[in-house]
Amino acid sequence: MEKRIRVGLLGFGMAGRVFHAPFISILPALELKKIRANRQESVALAKAAYPTAEVVQDDAAILDDEGIDLVIVATTNATHYSLAKQALLAGKHVVVEKPFTVTSDEATELIALAKHQHKVLTVYQNRRWDSDFKTVRKVLESNLLGTLVEYEAHFDRFRNKLSPDTWKEENVPGTSLLYDLGSHLIDQALYLFGMPEEVTADLRIQRPEGKIVDSFDVTLHYRSGLKAILKAGMLVKQPGPRFILSGDKGSFVKYGLDVQEVALKRGLSPATTSEWGVEPTELWGQVDTELHGMRLSGKIESETGDYRGFYENVSQAILGNEELVVKPEQARNTIRIIELAMQSSAEKRTLPYHG
Numbered sequence: 001m002e003k004r005i006r007v008g009l010l011g012f013g014m015a016g017r018v019f020h021a022p023f024i025s026i027l028p029a030l031e032l033k034k035i036r037a038n039r040q041e042s043v044a045l046a047k048a049a050y051p052t053a054e055v056v057q058d059d060a061a062i063l064d065d066e067g068i069d070l071v072i073v074a075t076t077n078a079t080h081y082s083l084a085k086q087a088l089l090a091g092k093h094v095v096v097e098k099p100f101t102v103t104s105d106e107a108t109e110l111i112a113l114a115k116h117q118h119k120v121l122t123v124y125q126n127r128r129w130d131s132d133f134k135t136v137r138k139v140l141e142s143n144l145l146g147t148l149v150e151y152e153a154h155f156d157r158f159r160n161k162l163s164p165d166t167w168k169e170e171n172v173p174g175t176s177l178l179y180d181l182g183s184h185l186i187d188q189a190l191y192l193f194g195m196p197e198e199v200t201a202d203l204r205i206q207r208p209e210g211k212i213v214d215s216f217d218v219t220l221h222y223r224s225g226l227k228a229i230l231k232a233g234m235l236v237k238q239p240g241p242r243f244i245l246s247g248d249k250g251s252f253v254k255y256g257l258d259v260q261e262v263a264l265k266r267g268l269s270p271a272t273t274s275e276w277g278v279e280p281t282e283l284w285g286q287v288d289t290e291l292h293g294m295r296l297s298g299k300i301e302s303e304t305g306d307y308r309g310f311y312e313n314v315s316q317a318i319l320g321n322e323e324l325v326v327k328p329e330q331a332r333n334t335i336r337i338i339e340l341a342m343q344s345s346a347e348k349r350t351l352p353y354h355g
Helices: 015-022 042-049 077-089 105-116 129-140 178-192 259-263 307-318 328-347
Strands: 005-011 030-036 055-058 070-073 093-097 121-124 147-154 198-204 215-221 227-233 243-247 253-254 285-293 294-300
Touching: 015 070, 015 121, 015 259, 015 307, 030 215, 042 055, 070 077, 077 105, 093 129, 093 307, 105 121, 105 328, 121 307, 121 328, 129 178, 129 243, 129 253, 129 285, 129 307, 147 178, 147 294, 178 215, 178 227, 178 328, 198 328, 215 328, 243 285
Parallel strands: 005 030, 005 070, 030 055, 070 093, 093 121, 147 227
Antiparallel strands: 147 243, 198 215, 215 227, 243 253, 253 285, 285 294
16 A cells, blocks of 8 residues: 555634545545644544544644645635645645635745645635536536526525624635635536636625625626526525526526535544435436437436545545646636626626636
8 A cells, every 4th residue: 555645634623623534534545643623622522533643732733743744724714825835835735625715816826836846735625526516517518408508506595693703704804605605606617617708796795794795696707608607695595406507408407405514514424324425316406408309307316426536636646646636726716706706796897807
């Protein structure tokens, strides 16, 4: 067996605890060596869940450790740039939780530094491995809908009260629903269709005591005529479809969210759960289209979701066996679209895309 990649995890809040540690700990190419956790509750949870990992309380204990090969930055959004920079300067490979950085200039600087250091740098765009998104990709690749004219993706939530004691509700750089869920929706759209010609956005604070954008409607306009509509809100009591795809032959509509997040929050993992990432039949998407002159209408079985795919690829990229799937340049483009969306909404106009 090849040498295992020794991992240091910065942060053991929800991101580190739910989305990173469970996968790092079960993949044979990775070894979770250190976890930085500060809050007493997080320290206790880390020690209980990962007894072979050392739990430390300062970043330097990981960043200055020559035995650590890969650093995971799962901290508050505003700290992503500085901690990723420190890790790269220390000679580490780096995975940054989304959003990559607060600004695209910061992202550009980190990309240049990673190249100079000859290190792998990537961003945790795990929802490319969602069941529903993998199914959407397969539907598009099959040309089942003909020429696509409209793509619509939603994250609908209902949280009419602000979450207490969380930095995510504070008006500080890098917070807002656009940086949070928007990072996923934008990344998915750019992965499917590439960079748009123009961006139009409407960003709002809808909750009475809200301090940050908690509703967005972003449209990406493409030269082909395709329109990609990306929406999320915190006051959607009755969720609509997760995806709506419309083409000149037919449509595909998909309700429901990928099942992995709920399972992870319950403490489950692929190592302990059979049929991991398999959606129930009632969540399968509905297609209505024409095929060889015949109408075809019915459900399409969902692809299996599996976030292990992200870390499997990262480990193989570090070992030099695979090309990186989530390239840092792609993550920077996502941040650039976020910047344009904020400008578009503030100026109430459609903006051309400039890289």
